[in-house]
Amino acid sequence: MQDLIGYVLFCAVLTAGGWVLAPFMARVYAGERSFLSPVLGPVERGLYRLCGIDPGVRQSWRGYALALLAFNLLGFVALYLILRLQQFLPLNPQGIGAISPDLAFNTAVSFVTNTNWQAYSGEAQLSHLSQMAGLTVQNFVSAATGMAVGVAVIRGFTAPKGVGLGNFWADMTRSVLYVLLPLSVILAILLILQGVPQTLLGGAHATTLEGAQQVIPRGPVASQIAIKQLGTNGGGFFGANSAHPLENPTVLSNMAQCLSILLIPVGFCFLFGRMARDRRQGWAIYAAMGVLFLAGLLAIWLGESGGNPALGLASNLEGKEMRFGTGLSALWAEVTTAASNGSVNAMHDSFMPLAGMVPIINMAIGEVIFGGVGSGLYGMLLYVVLAVFLAGLMVGRTPEYLGRKIEGREVTLAMLAFLSMPLGILVGGAISVTVPTAAAAIQEAGPHGLSETLYAYASAVGNNGSAFAGWGAALPWQTTALGLLMILGRFAIIVPMLAIAGSMIGKQQSPVTAGTFPTHGPLFVTLLVLTVVILGALTFFPVLALGPVAEQTALSAGQTF
Amino acid sequence: MSPDITARSELYGTAFRASFRKLQPRALMGNPVIFVTAVTAALTTVLSLRDLALGTEGAGIGLQVAFWLWLCVLFANFAEALAEGRGKARADNLRATKAETVVKLMAHADDPAPRQVPSSGLRAGQIVLVEAGDLIPTDAEVIRGVASVDESAITGESAPVIRESGGDRSSVTGGTRIVSDHLVIRITAEPGKSFLDRMISLVEGAERQKTPNEIALNILLAGLTLIFLFVTVTLEPFARYSGVVIPVITLAALFVTLIPTTIGGLLSAIGIAGMDRLVRANVIAKSGRAVEAAGDVDTLLLDKTGTITFGNRMADAFVPARGTDERGLAMAAFLASLSDETPEGKSIVELAEKLLKDVTRIPEPGSEPVPFSAQTRLSGVDFSGTRLRKGAVDAIERFTGQKADTALHARIEEIARSGGTPLLVAENERILGAIHLKDVIKPGVRERFAELRAMGIRTVMITGDNPLTAAAIAAEAGVDDFLAEATPEMKLDYIRREQAGGRLVAMCGDGSNDAPALAQADVGVAMNSGTPAAKEAANLIDLDSDPTKLIEVVMVGKQLLISRGALTTFSLANDVAKYFAILPAVFVAAYPGLGVLNVMGLESPQSAILSAVIFNALIIVALIPLALRGVGYQPASAAALLRRNLTIYGLGGLVAPFVGIKLIDMGVTALGLA
Helix, strand or coil: CHHHHHHHHHHHHHHHHHHHHHHHHHHHHCCCCCCCHHHHHHHHHHHHHHHCCCCCCCECHHHHHHHHHHHHHHHHHHHHHHHHCHHHCCCCCCCCCCCCHHHHHHHHHHHHCCCCCCCCCHHHHCCHHHHHHHHHHHHHHHHHHHHHHHHHHHHHHHCCCCCCCECHHHHHHHHHHHHHHHHHHHHHHHHHHCCCCCCCCCCEEEECCCCCEEEECCCCHHHHHHHHHHCCCCCCCCCCHHHCCCCCCCHHHHHHHHHHHHHHHHHHHHHHHHHCCCHHHHHHHHHHHHHHHHHHHHHHHHHHHCCCCCCCCCCCCCCECCCCHHHHHHHHHHHHHHCCCCCCCECHHHCCHHHHHHHHHHHHCCCCCCCCCCHHHHHHHHHHHHHHHHHHHHHCCCCEECCEECCHHHHHHHHHHHHHHHHHHHHHHHHHHHCHHHHCCCCCCCHHHHHHHHHHHHHHHCCCCCCCCCCCCCCHHHHHHHHHHHHHHHHHHHHHHHHHHHHHHCCCCCCCCCCCCCCCHHHHHHHHHHHHHHHHHHHHHHHHHHHHHHHHHHHHCCCCC | CCHHHHHHHHHHHHHHHHHHHCCCHHHHHCCHHHHHHHHHHHHHHHHHHHHHHHCCCCHHHHHHHHHHHHHHHHHHHHHHHHHHHHHHHHHHHHHHCCCCCEEEEECCCCCCCCEEEEHHHCCCCCEEEEECCCECCCCEEEEECEEEEECHHHHCCCCCEEEECCHHHCEECCCCEEEECEEEEEECCCCCCCHHHHHHHHHHCCCCCCCHHHHHHHHHHHHHHHHHHHHHHHHHHHHHHCCCCCCHHHHHHHHHHHCCHHHHHHHHHHHHHHHHHHHHCCEEECCHHHHHHHHHCCEEEEEHHHHHEEEEEEEEEEEECCCCCHHHHHHHHHHHHCCCCCHHHHHHHHHHHHHHCCCCCCCCCCCEEECCCCCCCEEEEEECCEEEEEEEHHHHHHHHCCCCCHHHHHHHHHHHHCCCEEEEEEECCEEEEEEEEEEEECCCHHHHHHHHHHCCCEEEEECCCCHHHHHHHHHHHCCCEEECCCCHHHHHHHHHHHHHCCCCEEEEECCHHHHHHHHHCCEEEEECCCCHHHHHHCCEEECCCCCCHHHHHHHHHHHHHHHHHHHHHHHHHHHHHHHHHHHHHHHCCCCHHHHHHCCCCCCCHHHHHHHHHHHHHHHHHHHHHHHHHCCCCCCCCHHHHHHHHHHHHHHHHHHHHHHHHHHHHHHHHHHCCC
């Protein structure tokens, strides 16, 4: 009961937060003055001057996409070099050596694509410079990339004809400067107050009760945690991620981090409504996401608080921080996998099979339940395009969304984007369980081994970053394959979505009449939810039956593997 | 057997044979989903025959699955063939009218001695003489003469129509027959390009091109097919990892049941049937695109005359002037109109008869009718020194040299304001009173417009009347807007304005001066009686020349789109049940616990797979009538339509296969097929 009250409070605060953030973001992305302009305006203009950017130049979808790809490629190269050369670079008090090429590739891709899949252990393998100038920079800019695409796609669906998708450089700069940075500062201060370290010194030396010497790693933790959550990144400072007491010390820090993960994604729903000049449209998308979110949350919570039938315990506490228990662990798991945040405060691997299936589904449908910053919204708009096209015909008109017709070009692009999830997860996963070198990653016998593989592939393609523990993510095959799939999962959706936006923005907008397919209200929300479930989730039903479902039914029958 | 039943069994017979002919790979290629199904069926056949030869267990089931997969393809072909067949029957009738004849070719319009030549050699621009009883060889324009023409072969309307040179009734269509008089016509169509030729190929579906929305839907279906290919192909290694070896035939069964075969199989039948519904409404679409656009129309431009009102004004009331009573006025009007053959004149006579009861339509002896002339704009009768006249207000005032008295004047104004036309009646120098001529709104028009409004379609009345009259009629008919004293330029401007606001506009027209507006409109319906220019500019041609048809065209367009959407939704919703039928059947050997997924309680894994495949094939047949007839459609708002169709086809599509597969499973088990 206590858990459920907490969930209700969480949702209320989250919704309110998003609602407040939306009008601010609307002003920021329109280049209008906001209360931060007196401070940040000169910085913004200075940056444009420094980089020779004219924020007023409107790019076509191709220009926008090219700028984005170039920027991300550059970010990848820079990060790869930092990781490979960290032993020669400053801010390495512990004298950590270089990491291997395949791991550096995997890590660089992972952070550039906002996945934050960690095949390494941060405190042991990365220098402070790699964390701060490498990963944290990407934590900001990969999040900002998602937000920029989100805004550009919204413009495509809502802006008047011939306006262009916006300016990638300006959208990036504004995302970082006005949204991510200020919120990160607030969250970091809050976390420091809760006891999260923020220092450039090396590890602390402590004498344990037994008299042994222990080195406790620390570093600039709070600042990195703040952006890791706000930017739906998820790469922890420590290997244990948000289960580590120095990353997530208290219940309050836990709730603050959960909220900060979904704050911007929820804000994007309402931003969509505002930019569409029809707030009901934003509410409809929010509602569809909310229904899916609550369904997943309750499924995990029921699974975890129901306990393990084989052990006969009241609730499943294996792999959990006792500080958080099942309630806060379930919330964290749902929040992070609904969004594209790879952080964990409990071992998802130790969840009951069906509870562990929920995160897999959340990721496999493309992380569209609020989702990553920006990316959740454009991912959901992909489903909207499909839902509207399929059902819109049933009102006797060519399907249209927000007054713009959805035609062959949009459907082709949507299918292209839509293919990447099943292609990456199913084909990638199938190869991974078949090829012996790759299958070596599986350390669990029976269906759970399959669940682990599925989780990893869903996490990579969905750009989430969390993992079922005990799966050999560091195998060269897997670091390479997953690295490639992260690229697929990110850019094979971004580029078609920008193309759809580019094609939508050029369309004549038809006025709303009684004959217009209504894209707000409970009926449309139901339709959208069903589309996500039938087109998204059902695709993975056969393989999920062999993994988590088989494991759960076997467990109920007392069979273990 | 009655002729109807004979025709129908012939239709089915032809379609049956055609469904096998359509198994050619080239024919199947046009439909990705069905093509993939056929490839899978072929693969399954080969594999199960191999199993049979090797004596492997389960070969019997494999053959049955292969059989049903082939049936699935054949059913889809049958649906398409049936839809095409219905058009073919009509095309054959049309072709019969295209018989080879001998025509009288003239060197020039005054050629006294035309040459006899075969009709097949005619070229555009040549001049031909057609006389009573002759068949008009091909499309042409009348350059001389007036004649009545029987167009029943094209329109099905038995009453002959008048065709004359000049004006908007100057075009004649090949295949029609001159009933009286003769015409000199100039051929406008090249051989094989005539209206009749185009119509034949249209109803036959020979020229059928996929419409934009159909193409988009095909892409979506192909994409989904690809996704389900990933699902089934990767299931093999996943299952192998789990210690299950899934026979290829089972994977094939799963694959075909998951891909959207229902809509894939019926998609082209829906399109052809939609065009056929138009043809049966006697409307010829020059492109399928126009039919789809008709469903999207936001604004309907309707001609007042013939669509909203009956063509003619009718006498509605007599308004006596001071010093005259109603009977006196009615008597004068009656006498003045006796020889007036116009519909207005006749309606005055009828109204007077109703009022006066015992009068006969015999003119006073020695009376002399005064016909209407453009100079005086009056008509009436003279007898024994009395001159009775009726005419427009200013004409009568000029005739009498007097003004209507103030009370009458007020009534006249009132009549004009209400949309009516006042006529004055005078006896010599005395104005007796006024006749109220009224535009009579067709019954049911108001309700029809209310329905259209509920569907989000604005109706705009086009009329040559003055704004005052137009406003009154518009209010009475319940249109949303009107265009008074409309000129072709105004129509064109109005359409452009609407389109600039993102609205799709439909209109109908017949005159040459309508051609620019017809071309500009998103959906332009030309009357068959109209000029060649109008027909060329339009994208639909109404053979009945009935302007009300525009509304019907919109309905057909909407129904076409709804049928497509409904069956797509149904098809995809079906997948849920199929997963629950096949997956437990496949996996239960490795994980007995997965038996809980067998929510339908199907008898055995073999019967479950077979039942799913059988359901998948039978549902296509079951839905053929729906595809051909079109989904039931009542005008309603989009929200109401969505709610209704989502419930029937979405929810229905979710539930129906659970019931259907269970029933088939019981049958399969009872027959011992699996």
